Amino acid sequence: MARRSATSTLKRVAGGPVRILDVLGQQGLFYGRVVTSLPTTLRLYKKELIRLIAELGMGSGALALVGGSAAIVASITYFAGGVAAAQGFESSNNIGVGSMSPLLAAYFTIRISTPVLAGVALAVTIGAATTSQIGAMRISEEIDALEVMSVPPLRYLVTTRVLAGLIVITPLYVFASLAGFLADYFILVFFYESGAGNFRHYFFLYLDPLDIVFAYIQIVAMVVVVMFIHTYYGYNASGGPAEVGEAVGKSVRSSLSAVMVVNLLVAMALYANFNTFHLAG
Template sequence: MTSASAPPRRLTGWARRPLAALDEVGDQGLFYLRVMRGILRALRRHPGEVLRLTAELGAGTGALALIGGSVVIVASITFFAGAVSAAQGFESSSNIGVGSLSPILAAFFTSRLSTPLLAGVALSVTLGAATTSQIGAMRISEEIDAIEVMGIPSLPYLATTRCLAASIVITPLYIFATLAGFIADYFFLVAFYGVGAGNFRHYFFLYLSPLDIIFSYIQVVAMAIVVMLIHTYFGYTASGGPAGVGEAVGRSVRSSLSAVMIVNLLIGMAIYSNFNTFHLAG
């Protein structure tokens, strides 16, 4: 009797998985709408919390603050990414005898691809993971319930303020990340590969369009908001004690990394499909 009823139960479990996934997507969508709806309340009622979180996300706390916070982490990642793009660009262009034009490739890939994408990845694994663990710890220790008991809506206070802080702190982070990538391009092409400094400045700034920097900044801001929305959701809905918080951090990082790639692709297609700032002409 048990063996005969086992297959239908197993099939029923498999059939419920898509519905459960669809329910979770709907819950996330409603959560994001509630977070965005609380922007005005967060700005009006909790401006001090927004400023505190901005400083915390930018400078870090504890051991992270000793090395300079998120600024140093993001800048170091984009620096090495710029070094890789410079090396690949020089080697590829040298194979066809135009190594002196490698600054063109460095300007193109650093501004359009490596800086926004890797900045989003760095935000996910640093600021995002820390946000999930913080809110998740508050959830399992019933601090969120205590905030609600005091008459303070917890969602604008915890989630919306962090999204606003991320959208503010992303500006200096993006500036340092972009400068680190450009410095890496110059250092490796001029000092290591022997490209002339004047040649580098001429071709690099000739093909570095200011609009590419603006579009790249738009991509990074969008990715920062998406990353914080995802991580605040998983932290806010964490359960199961410390092990549940760790699981929520892992799930949030996986989800936000996938979202960063998707957002980067969609915004890049929307911007550059009908508007091209790169024109190679003799």
């Protein structure tokens, strides 16, 4: 009996890497099908794409009343920008250079807080909603009904949402960046009284336009990963409502981890070749 239990344990342990590779292979095939269907989807489902852009940007129901995803992302980056400004002022003031705190706010807001927190906000708002919607369609056999009507469900449900996420991210990124900059200005000028002229001088002196472009590239990469992961878990959900909830939880955990990894890799690739921060002339 003990030998049997030990053998079964060894089989489970040995089969773990195989199952992981199998899941990764399934996800890779799914993402490849989504990418190859992008041109056809853009040509055939323009109306559905426009509807999804409005839904992902402004939300639906109670979420739309508070401004949708744009308001959520902007509020998160606003408070993150305020924290960056406050910490920057306190740290620089301790060594007698509090007037230079706007340069720290400009550096951390656009390079760190805005890309990372915008990606996290997208994962827990747009991403989770996408998984629950597609998962509910799967368990209620709506996806099977689309197949019966000769409508490719992957193009109609998945690829359209990936495209909508890529389009929606541009205005969301603008709102998120402006909210972070507004928080920097409000905290440093009105709370710490560093002076509006001093803020404008140091903030825009060290805010390189290339950093804004790099942050946008980081967010676009994170959106692609987030939409891929959440649509995969929603499309492959099975069982009942409880299983859909589990799929949402798995997708959120996976996308949050992926956001951090993607942000690190893209930042290393971009900033390794372009040094946009020069403290000395």
